[in-house]
Amino acid sequence: MISVRRSTIIDAPVDEVWAILRDFNGHARWHPAIAESRIEDGRAGDEAGCVRRFRLTDGGELREQLLTLSDRDRRFSYCILDAPIPLIDYVANVSLKPVTDGNRTYWEWSSSFAAPEDRADELAALIGEGIYEAGFASVRAMFGQTTSTGHASPRTSRAVTPMGDHRPIDGGAVVIERHGGPEVLRWERATAMPPGPGEVRIRHTAIGLNYIDVYTRTGYYPLIQPPGIPGMEAAGIVLDIGPSVHGLMPGDRVAYACAPPGAYVEVRTMKADLVVPLPDEISDRVAAAVMLKGMSAEFLLHRVASVREGDTILVHAAAGGVGQLLCQWARHLGATVIGTVGSLDKAKIARGAGCAYPILYRETDFVERVLEITEGRGCNIVYDAVGADTFLKSYEALALRGHLVSYGQASGPIPPIDIAAFVGKSATVSRPNFGHYTGTAAEVRSICDRLFRALSNGVLQVEISQEFALRDAAEAHRALESRRTMGSTILIP
Amino acid sequence: MVKVYTSSVIDAPADRVWAAVRDFNALPQWHPAIRDSRIEGNHPSDKIGCIRNFNLRDGGNIRERLLALSDYDFSCTYSILESPMGVRDYIATLKLSPITDGNRTFAEWTAEFDCEPERAGALAQQVGQGVFQGGFDGLKRSLGRR
Numbered sequence: 001m002i003s004v005r006r007s008t009i010i011d012a013p014v015d016e017v018w019a020i021l022r023d024f025n026g027h028a029r030w031h032p033a034i035a036e037s038r039i040e041d042g043r044a045g046d047e048a049g050c051v052r053r054f055r056l057t058d059g060g061e062l063r064e065q066l067l068t069l070s071d072r073d074r075r076f077s078y079c080i081l082d083a084p085i086p087l088i089d090y091v092a093n094v095s096l097k098p099v100t101d102g103n104r105t106y107w108e109w110s111s112s113f114a115a116p117e118d119r120a121d122e123l124a125a126l127i128g129e130g131i132y133e134a135g136f137a138s139v140r141a142m143f144g145q146t147t148s149t150g151h152a153s154p155r156t157s158r159a160v161t162p163m164g165d166h167r168p169i170d171g172g173a174v175v176i177e178r179h180g181g182p183e184v185l186r187w188e189r190a191t192a193m194p195p196g197p198g199e200v201r202i203r204h205t206a207i208g209l210n211y212i213d214v215y216t217r218t219g220y221y222p223l224i225q226p227p228g229i230p231g232m233e234a235a236g237i238v239l240d241i242g243p244s245v246h247g248l249m250p251g252d253r254v255a256y257a258c259a260p261p262g263a264y265v266e267v268r269t270m271k272a273d274l275v276v277p278l279p280d281e282i283s284d285r286v287a288a289a290v291m292l293k294g295m296s297a298e299f300l301l302h303r304v305a306s307v308r309e310g311d312t313i314l315v316h317a318a319a320g321g322v323g324q325l326l327c328q329w330a331r332h333l334g335a336t337v338i339g340t341v342g343s344l345d346k347a348k349i350a351r352g353a354g355c356a357y358p359i360l361y362r363e364t365d366f367v368e369r370v371l372e373i374t375e376g377r378g379c380n381i382v383y384d385a386v387g388a389d390t391f392l393k394s395y396e397a398l399a400l401r402g403h404l405v406s407y408g409q410a411s412g413p414i415p416p417i418d419i420a421a422f423v424g425k426s427a428t429v430s431r432p433n434f435g436h437y438t439g440t441a442a443e444v445r446s447i448c449d450r451l452f453r454a455l456s457n458g459v460l461q462v463e464i465s466q467e468f469a470l471r472d473a474a475e476a477h478r479a480l481e482s483r484r485t486m487g488s489t490i491l492i493p
Numbered sequence: 494m495v496k497v498y499t500s501s502v503i504d505a506p507a508d509r510v511w512a513a514v515r516d517f518n519a520l521p522q523w524h525p526a527i528r529d530s531r532i533e534g535n536h537p538s539d540k541i542g543c544i545r546n547f548n549l550r551d552g553g554n555i556r557e558r559l560l561a562l563s564d565y566d567f568s569c570t571y572s573i574l575e576s577p578m579g580v581r582d583y584i585a586t587l588k589l590s591p592i593t594d595g596n597r598t599f600a601e602w603t604a605e606f607d608c609e610p611e612r613a614g615a616l617a618q619q620v621g622q623g624v625f626q627g628g629f630d631g632l633k634r635s636l637g638r639r
Contacts, residue, residue: 008594009502097601101501101629106599108590136594247617249498279494442611449610
């Protein structure tokens with residue numbers, strides 16, 4: 001077996017070099033030995049298994065098959081199917097790695113093959129110099145570097161802008177043209193600019209759908225001025241990072257849930273500090289579905305209030321997205337969970353999530369039932385995102401020195417409250433805002449650390465019941481608004 | 494889990510760079526942040542499992558265990574046993590690859606560790622830039638052709 005290996009440094013960011021190399025049919029554009037090339041059977045140049053048929057400038061024809069292609073490792077491998085020269089069992093690897101010191105690219109091209117003994121040296125030289133080194137020189141020339149960088153000084157100006165001077169990337173985006181119904185969501189092209197200082201560029205793999213996206217679209221929440229892009233959470237892969245970004249690397253799997261909206265896109269450039277790396281055991285789909293709700297559940301249970309073993313808590317809308325997570329997690333912490341639900345089906349869901357006492361609030365007065373269950377003491381903590389319809393009654397269901405956590409108002413604005421009346425129970429009332437608990441990198445990392453452990457340990461279970469293509473976001477919104485969805489819904493770019 | 498990746502190009506042949514870094518006890522000879530080092534128990538410095546005990550110029554003491562050493566891959570993997578950095582489950586690998594074009598060396602240094610989540614960014618910066626890039630800069634000074 002003959003092994004050939006060549007490597008070089010290209011004075012350009014790794015993603016720019018990868019953009020040139022990853023197209024298996026693109027070699028005719030950058031390799032001087034290739035006259036023309038096409039992919040057989042109408043397949044794409046990044047389909048594993050595709051076959052390129054190409055002609056060399058000296059007239060020889062070859063067929064090669066793409067065996068593996070990885071955007072994460074920036075690596076591909078291929079083999080020769082037919083060639084006019086005796087290269088037997090030829091398998092080659094092309095791999096790029098970032099040189100973080102100076103934002104350059106390490107490029108390795110290697111292969112192994114068998115050949116007739118008398119031609120081994122000749123063929124090894126042909127591959128190593130005629131193919132690999134010639135390719136290096138040609139790509140280097142595309143970046144305006146005419147000579148080998150062998151002993152020349154690298155461009156030191158690059159060193160002060162690590163991983164930052166890339167090109168814009170176009171991708172699909174769901175744009176809100178004006179406030180209105182689902183029909184205002186349009187599929188368009190949007191440009192993700194190269195990441196600036198403190199920024200990261202992410203290729204999304206899954207995007208979470210939340211009711212707040214509907215409010216963004218209708219204008220009920222003034223989160224964007226149309227035209228604008230909705231979406232609060234997503235998961236994906238880091239493409240590149242701007243200067244002074246630490247703890248994230250190109251190729252990392254990441255997720256986020258934060259303002260401003262803008263997640264309904266294929267590629268997004270955004271501030272890096274609220275983006276967190278994903279552990280291997282949490283899939284992109286689960287992360288996209290759970291970040292916003294899960295981070296909310298974390299700070300509601302651990303930071304706004306502190307649920308302890310032996311507590312009894314009341315969770316309104318216990319079968320809802322955040323409600324189910326609150327039930328699962330509080331149950332695990334050793335609390336007795338009482339919940340309100342709107343139907344028998346939802347009571348079943350809440351019970352499955354760990355709610356010991358689901359109350360059908362349309363049929364049963366929940367205050368009476370809570371006092372009955374707690375033998376008159378009331379609940380230590382009440383989680384209420386219903387608002388207008390429940391707030392005052394939630395106070396009635398509270399124990400002495402209880403804590404009423406009002407984290408939403410789905411049924412409408414809460415009327416003005418008389419704070420002096422809370423002396424009747426020495427009650428605490430909180431009105432937490434997601435952004436105030438998740439506004440710094442340290443807070444987000446700390447929250448996600450606990451959230452990811454809860455997901456890994458199976459304390460929290462996330463059911464993804466619907467998937468829509470990102471471009472069908474309007475259809476997803478219709479389903480969500482007509483209450484046809486159950487569990488979580490994600491959009492796939 | 495925090496991951497750190499730092500890479501650089503050293504203008505010296507890979508076998509020369511490897512000769513400098515394969516000695517697990519030789520940090521003070523090329524890393525500017527290390528004052529002195531010894532191998533505990535008088536073991537040879539290429540014995541897998543040996544522990545290097547070294548002092549930083551700023552006063553900290555660190556103990557690291559050699560987990561793997563490959564003269565074939567030019568790579569060395571080790572873990573931190575004790576350090577003042579506040580990291581858990583820290584495993585790092587230093588790997589060299591020859592750059593045939595110019596007979597230079599591509600050096601990669603990676604680490605994975607756990608820590609208090611709010612310190613992740615600062616520690617990634619300290620490890621990636623202070624320890625790893627600082628080490629590469631030291632190797633360039635002592636081995637580079639310029």
